[in-house]
Amino acid sequence: MTLFYIVLATFMGGVLSVVVAASLTYAMLGQLVKHLVSLSAGVLLGTALLHTLPEAFESQVDPRTLFAVLLGGLLFFFLLEKAELYRHDHHHEGDGHDHHHHFDAEQAGRGGFSVLVGDSIHNFCDGIIIAAAFIASPELGLTTSLAIILHEIPQEVGDTIVLINAGFTRRKALFYNALSGLAAVVGGVLGYFVLGTWQAIFPYLLVVAASSFIYVAVADLIPQMQRRMPWREMLQQVLWIGAGLGLIVLALSHLHEH
Incomplete structure (x- = not known):
């Protein structure tokens, strides 16, 4: 049954977001992504700090070693994001260099495939994290899967928009994103x-997973929300973050009762 749950959770994480992207208009996608970013931040922080790390620190491993792994994980994801940013840096037709016509379109297409490769690697690692969580305990597997799935929805929807802007048709963008999700x-x-x-x-893998959740929430999602806005929008952000944390607290309390 553990393998079935792993396959089900990874399949939902990889494909559900593509289904959501396929069923919404551009305007609805924009609104959904905005709210899901806040929700994902709460879910990721709640999963990492309220469940994944406590589970790892309940093992017999020296806490100082686990903190070192946490630090190393945060630095690793920082460097990984740096590499991703450099890889997407390219020249343009109007930058003063001697480029042929349609150079930007060609580069956009390459950038689109670059996004797919990076996303496939990311999804593959998510699958390993989900497997490790389910093997450790069904409860940890469920909350970890919830965190990853809720984070994947805005990420994959955003990737779909990037691929369309890179020259893919909507159908091809959705197909390639679904294929990437199967990783x-x-x-x-x-x-x-x-x-x-x-x-x-397992304790080390759980800490690495937690470092991934924390880094994505603090370095990627929260900075997207840090801009001047009306009080109403700011309140919405806080409520969506709170909803994400509440989901994890409710899931943990329900799982502990069973």
């Missing part, structure tokens, strides 16, 4: 068969 299933299945014999590394 999570591959990571989950592989993680189930490989990690099952390596129980000792």
